[in-house]
Amino acid sequence: MKKLVSLLLVLALCLGAMVGCGEKAAEKTEDVAKESTEAVEASTDEGTEAETEAVEEVSYDEDQVYRFRDGSEVTGFNPLLNTTGPDNGVANYILETLVTSVANKDDLAETRPAACERWEVSDDGLTYTFYIREDAVWNDGVKVTANDFEFTYRTMATPEVASSNAWLFDGIIENFGDALYGENGVKPEDIGVKALDENTLEIKLVKPYSYFLDLLEGAKPVREDKWNEFGSEYGTAPEKMVTNGPFKVEEWEQNVQMVLVASENYWNNENNIIKRLERKIIVDSPVAAQSLIMGEIDDLGLREPELIQMVEAEGDRFYKVESESRAPEFYSFNAANKYFKNAKIRTAFMLGYDREKYAEFILEGKAKAIYSMIPNNISVGAELYTTRVNGENEIVKTLSEQYPDPKELLIEGLKEEGLDPDPANMEVKLATRGTSEFSKRSSEWQIQQWKQTLGVDVKIDMMEWNVMWDRVDAGEYDIATAGWGPYYNDPNGLLSIYHPVNGYFNSDKTGWVGEDADRFGQLLDQAADEPDLQKRAELYLEAEKILVGTAIISPTYLSVRPVFVADYLKEYRVNPHVNTTDWTDFYTQGRQN
Amino acid sequence: MLKFILKRVGFGVFTLFVIITLTFFIISAAPGDPIASKAELMPEKAQEVIRAKYGLDEPILTRYFLYLKNLITTGDFGESITYTGRTANQYIAKNAPISAKIGIMALLFQVVIGIALGMVAALKRGKVTDHVIRVCVVLAICIPSFVFAALLQYYIGFKWRLVPVQGWGKPSHYVLPVIAFAVGGIASYAKYMRSSVLSVVSEDYIVTAKAKGCMPGRVARKHMFRNSLLPIVTMTGPAIAGIFGGSFILEKMFSIPGLGRYYIKAVSDSDYTMVLGLTAFYAMLYVVSLIVVDITYGLVDPRIRIGKSAK
Numbered sequence: 001m002k003k004l005v006s007l008l009l010v011l012a013l014c015l016g017a018m019v020g021c022g023e024k025a026a027e028k029t030e031d032v033a034k035e036s037t038e039a040v041e042a043s044t045d046e047g048t049e050a051e052t053e054a055v056e057e058v059s060y061d062e063d064q065v066y067r068f069r070d071g072s073e074v075t076g077f078n079p080l081l082n083t084t085g086p087d088n089g090v091a092n093y094i095l096e097t098l099v100t101s102v103a104n105k106d107d108l109a110e111t112r113p114a115a116c117e118r119w120e121v122s123d124d125g126l127t128y129t130f131y132i133r134e135d136a137v138w139n140d141g142v143k144v145t146a147n148d149f150e151f152t153y154r155t156m157a158t159p160e161v162a163s164s165n166a167w168l169f170d171g172i173i174e175n176f177g178d179a180l181y182g183e184n185g186v187k188p189e190d191i192g193v194k195a196l197d198e199n200t201l202e203i204k205l206v207k208p209y210s211y212f213l214d215l216l217e218g219a220k221p222v223r224e225d226k227w228n229e230f231g232s233e234y235g236t237a238p239e240k241m242v243t244n245g246p247f248k249v250e251e252w253e254q255n256v257q258m259v260l261v262a263s264e265n266y267w268n269n270e271n272n273i274i275k276r277l278e279r280k281i282i283v284d285s286p287v288a289a290q291s292l293i294m295g296e297i298d299d300l301g302l303r304e305p306e307l308i309q310m311v312e313a314e315g316d317r318f319y320k321v322e323s324e325s326r327a328p329e330f331y332s333f334n335a336a337n338k339y340f341k342n343a344k345i346r347t348a349f350m351l352g353y354d355r356e357k358y359a360e361f362i363l364e365g366k367a368k369a370i371y372s373m374i375p376n377n378i379s380v381g382a383e384l385y386t387t388r389v390n391g392e393n394e395i396v397k398t399l400s401e402q403y404p405d406p407k408e409l410l411i412e413g414l415k416e417e418g419l420d421p422d423p424a425n426m427e428v429k430l431a432t433r434g435t436s437e438f439s440k441r442s443s444e445w446q447i448q449q450w451k452q453t454l455g456v457d458v459k460i461d462m463m464e465w466n467v468m469w470d471r472v473d474a475g476e477y478d479i480a481t482a483g484w485g486p487y488y489n490d491p492n493g494l495l496s497i498y499h500p501v502n503g504y505f506n507s508d509k510t511g512w513v514g515e516d517a518d519r520f521g522q523l524l525d526q527a528a529d530e531p532d533l534q535k536r537a538e539l540y541l542e543a544e545k546i547l548v549g550t551a552i553i554s555p556t557y558l559s560v561r562p563v564f565v566a567d568y569l570k571e572y573r574v575n576p577h578v579n580t581t582d583w584t585d586f587y588t589q590g591r592q593n
Numbered sequence: 594m595l596k597f598i599l600k601r602v603g604f605g606v607f608t609l610f611v612i613i614t615l616t617f618f619i620i621s622a623a624p625g626d627p628i629a630s631k632a633e634l635m636p637e638k639a640q641e642v643i644r645a646k647y648g649l650d651e652p653i654l655t656r657y658f659l660y661l662k663n664l665i666t667t668g669d670f671g672e673s674i675t676y677t678g679r680t681a682n683q684y685i686a687k688n689a690p691i692s693a694k695i696g697i698m699a700l701l702f703q704v705v706i707g708i709a710l711g712m713v714a715a716l717k718r719g720k721v722t723d724h725v726i727r728v729c730v731v732l733a734i735c736i737p738s739f740v741f742a743a744l745l746q747y748y749i750g751f752k753w754r755l756v757p758v759q760g761w762g763k764p765s766h767y768v769l770p771v772i773a774f775a776v777g778g779i780a781s782y783a784k785y786m787r788s789s790v791l792s793v794v795s796e797d798y799i800v801t802a803k804a805k806g807c808m809p810g811r812v813a814r815k816h817m818f819r820n821s822l823l824p825i826v827t828m829t830g831p832a833i834a835g836i837f838g839g840s841f842i843l844e845k846m847f848s849i850p851g852l853g854r855y856y857i858k859a860v861s862d863s864d865y866t867m868v869l870g871l872t873a874f875y876a877m878l879y880v881v882s883l884i885v886v887d888i889t890y891g892l893v894d895p896r897i898r899i900g901k902s903a904k
Contacts, residue, residue, distance in 0.1 A: 004709045004712070004713075007709070011705065075676050075677065076677050076679075081678075159645075160646065161646075162643040162645070162646035162647075164643065167636050167639035180639070180642065181638055232672070232677075233679075235677075235678070236677070253761070254850050255848065255854060256762065256848060256849075257762075280848070281848055282848055283848065286743070287746065287758055287846060290746065290747075290751045291758060294751065296757070296760075466625050470624055470625075473637075504636060
């Protein structure tokens with residue numbers, strides 16, 4: 001008995017010792033905090049003096065570090081094989097392709113030269129010539145050449161490599177698709193990417209795609225000698241690759257933390273302010289919110305209202321930035337279904353719910369109702385699409401005014417198809433894109449709306465996201481809860497998915513055939529060939545009038561996520577079209593943790 | 594004894610083979626596509642190129658035999674589809690020890706504290722101590738471990754700032770996960786130990802020892818303790834196998850790079866090779882632990898040992 005008690009005491013003491021370790025760390029941070037508050041106070045005094053001299057003096061913190069969270073670990077560092085969301089995020093830090101897009105001071109997406117110093121486009125828009133920077137080097141000191149990019153594209157076009165991003169360039173770069181699918185005897189060496197000399201790269205396109213530069217980030221470079229040296233293990237560890245980006249991986253503790261430091265060989269390293277990145281894996285949102293408040297990370301996007309409240313209660317420590325998505329959420333109707341082959345029935349369903357209420361109730365204001373397939377932040381060239389077409393793309397609004405009673409429209413459609421004109425007898429299923437609380441709430445709200453406005457009893461078919469996409473592929477659905485994120489900043493990124501022949505949702509999956517579908521495909525093909533941007537925008541509008549106008553899809557909302565940023569992070573911007581931060585601009589000032 | 598061990602090992606290998614086969618066919622039949630997680634929304638043609646690389650376009654029996662051949666000749670569970678260029682073996686080698694570290698510490702706590710509490714409750718049966726312990730046990734068993742984890746994170750980590758809320762690498766990172774892991778187990782061991790001790794207390798040899806004038810402490814230590822341990826040994830065996838797996842939920846909450854998280858991710862990504870590799874690993878551990886338990890019985894209870902060698 002005594003022995004048992006003493007054993008328990010020993011264990012309790014051990015626990016206490018470990019808790020002590022934590023306490024010491026807390027004490028240490030407090031001391032540092034005191035020091036830097038004094039430093040900040042001192043610099044503010046200097047600052048006021050400096051202001052009167054009309055010279056702007058920014059006092060940068062001595063250690064420029066940025067700590068952030070990702071919910072998932074990367075699957076690897078191989079830019080040709082590892083292309084999931086988290087992979088792309090890290091690839092943007094350690095690798096650099098020909099151009100990059102950042103948010104400028106007006107928070108607009110701007111394409112800037114990166115590995116190249118300038119580029120030229122031929123008059124017909126088919127030939128791009130990139131001039132590689134003289135001082136661009138890989139992190140081991142070897143110069144970055146046009147041959148590296150030529151090798152990268154050729155490797156992507158090699159079928160055995162099975163590169164997961166290769167499909168982006170199919171139909172864009174000359175001969176790329178043929179080489180990738182092994183058709184017409186075309187080899188990877190025959191694709192339209194040629195290194196004219198060490199510093200000049202020429203790419204030939206199939207059509208004058210104005211958004212071609214946006215696609216380039218999907219092909220981050222690898223170097224031939226290292227690719228051959230490491231073979232299938234290229235990119236499986238930081239030592240097994242070469243990088244040419246502003247940062248390099250210093251430490252990688254899988255599923256815990258990745259530390260990246262500024263790469264001394266990077267051509268613009270002197271102008272980049274942040275010198276160290278700490279990427280922490282925190283899966284649970286509540287834990288992430290706690291980490292933010294405890295100062296373990298510097299920024300965080302949040303969705304859950306109770307967590308948002310928790311962070312807002314911290315007052316001035318964090319400021320809020322709204323991040324608007326460029327990926328519309330919409331319902332997709334199966335045009336092979338006996339009801340949804342009729343445009344009036346589809347339109348009735350499209351008009352039969354209140355998008356503003358959806359954004360308010362289900363998403364608690366973290367969303368914007370949309371009335372067009374194309375979000376307002378998408379551009380054609382340098383101007384916004386919606387400006388170019390004078391807002392005529394808000395087709396759902398126009399149709400609501402035209403058909404104030406969706407139920408009547410529905411009954412008309414049912415009669416046209418020779419079906420039972422009583423909406424209550426319809427058998428329709430709504431496939432959800434997940435089984436979470438959110439999926440349940442939103443789908444239940446949705447069927448209630450349709451019941452109220454149309455008198456239809458839609459049944460919910462609950463399933464995981466990958467199962468839903470499988471069903472869509474097989475054409476086994478009535479209504480699907482779809483969404484799509486465009487790969488580049490152009491309406492084609494969204495409209496092309498419904499191209500009846502080569503879209504992701506082609507006729508086989510959507511059942512959309514006939515005159516309308518053909519005309520839609522034609523308009524998209526025409527727009528692809530049209531170098532004049534205004535005419536192109538108008539062609540897209542015509543196409544949308546068919547796609548949304550006949551309600552093949554029903555656009556619903558765009559998510560808007562609040563991002564909480566620590567007050568010491570400056571020049572912080574969120575723009576859905578950029579692929580990386582402007583490191584010459586972004587910095588920390590007044591960090592105390 | 595040797596024959597006994599060999600027989601059990603042989604049986605174990607057969608069990609393993611059956612498990613691998615069943616898992617292969619079950620996960621191939623389940624909906625979900627490993628390619629889907631790769632570049633999310635890729636046209637069909639491009640997907641086929643990738644399928645060809647991993648042999649996913651072959652008929653299922655061909656894939657099965659190819660897999661077995663690879664496994665037997667190289668001992669390699671195959672290249673992961675999600676984590677390109679790496680095998681399940683590498684992940685097991687790297688992450689099993691991490692799960693194990695937390696698991697072993699938690700198990701120690703569970704066994705030691707659980708047994709102690711169980712004995713105390715049994716000896717003080719009917720008194721206040723017993724009731725308190727029993728209520729705590731019921732609570733600890735019913736409340737899921739992740740609820741405890743969340744409470745611990747919130748109060749000890751976040752509100753009182755005693756230890757970090759998540760992460761890995763420093764000794765302070767062990768505190769919350771180990772406590773969260775241990776709570777449920779302490780309760781189980783306490784419960785079983787209590788009932789086991791109670792059944793031993795009424796045995797004849799205990800009454801004899803007391804009648805002979807043995808001190809209560811000596812009776813408890815020498816006679817009751819060892820005889821009550823058998824159910825505990827039964828539980829501990831598989832528990833040791835379980836610690837390598839780690840609890841997925843707790844690993845996720847505390848951002849611990851353990852094996853459990855890879856397992857769940859592999860299943861949701863339909864990463865066949867990873868799922869098979871990890872399942873085979875757990876199966877192997879479980880089988881081994883059962884054999885070890887059998888042998889340990891013999892050590893704890895001489896009657897079993899004699900009974901076996903008499904055969």
